[in-house]
Amino acid sequence: MKREEWAVLVKAMKAVYTSPSFLPDQYAFDTWYGLLKDLDYKLLSFGLKKYMQTEWKEPSIAALRKCADSIAPQSTELNETEAWEKVSKAIRNSGYHAEEEFARLPELIQKAVSSPGQLREWALSENVDGTWLSVIQSNFQRTYRAEVQREQERRKLSPDLLKIMDVAKLGGAENCQIENHGEN
Numbered sequence: 001m002k003r004e005e006w007a008v009l010v011k012a013m014k015a016v017y018t019s020p021s022f023l024p025d026q027y028a029f030d031t032w033y034g035l036l037k038d039l040d041y042k043l044l045s046f047g048l049k050k051y052m053q054t055e056w057k058e059p060s061i062a063a064l065r066k067c068a069d070s071i072a073p074q075s076t077e078l079n080e081t082e083a084w085e086k087v088s089k090a091i092r093n094s095g096y097h098a099e100e101e102f103a104r105l106p107e108l109i110q111k112a113v114s115s116p117g118q119l120r121e122w123a124l125s126e127n128v129d130g131t132w133l134s135v136i137q138s139n140f141q142r143t144y145r146a147e148v149q150r151e152q153e154r155r156k157l158s159p160d161l162l163k164i165m166d167v168a169k170l171g172g173a174e175n176c177q178i179e180n181h182g183e184n
Contacts, residue, residue: 005041006033009048017058035061038158043068065156077148080141083109087119087140094123108151112144 010023010032023029036044047068051059059067078086086109090101098120102110113119127133154162 001037001039001041001044003033003037006037009041009045012048012052013059016052019058022058032061034160035158036064038160039065039068043072046071062156069155077108077151078106080144083112083144084137084141087113088137090119091122094119098123108147109144111147112140 006029010029014023023032039047044064047064047070048059050071051063051067055063083106086105090105094101094116098116102113102116102119105113122136125132157165
């Protein structure tokens with residue numbers, strides 16, 4: 001979204017939310033813009049309209065991101081059972097072809113499985129008492145559910161913040177700070 005488009009949305013919000021403390025100055029304008037600029041203008045505009053029609057209080061940055069996300073076309077994530085079906089199929093052919101089977105799995109399923117070696121290990125394990133497969137399924141589904149939740153949380157964040165978080169994980173936390181968002 002461009003600064004000019006953000007200015008249009010701010011004018012609309014100020015027309016509805018008349019409190020003088022709501023986006024009171026250029027610094028607030030720049031900060032909000034910096035935290036919302038990655039969103040598509042039309043998507044945020046529709047999200048703002050939805051918010052204005054359903055909420056009575058002034059929006060927060062998080063509320064606007066949530067509204068925009070709620071009307072965005074959603075990626076179709078598999079549910080736990082559907083994900084397990086794909087893993088189960090991959091296990092059957094992973095004795096000798098684990099890398100290829102792993103590469104065919106969607107990214108979230110790959111994260112839950114962890115590696116081609118894990119597929120191979122599952123494929124070569126014996127189901128002596130008949131419970132092994134159900135234990136693996138249960139553990140996989142729990143891990144997959146956590147990965148889906150983690151991905152949903154990541155989608156709420158801006159690409160800039162995700163990049164900063166990745167840098168911090170790699171030991172660069174001293175360079176992670178709030179910056180002036182006044183520049184274009």
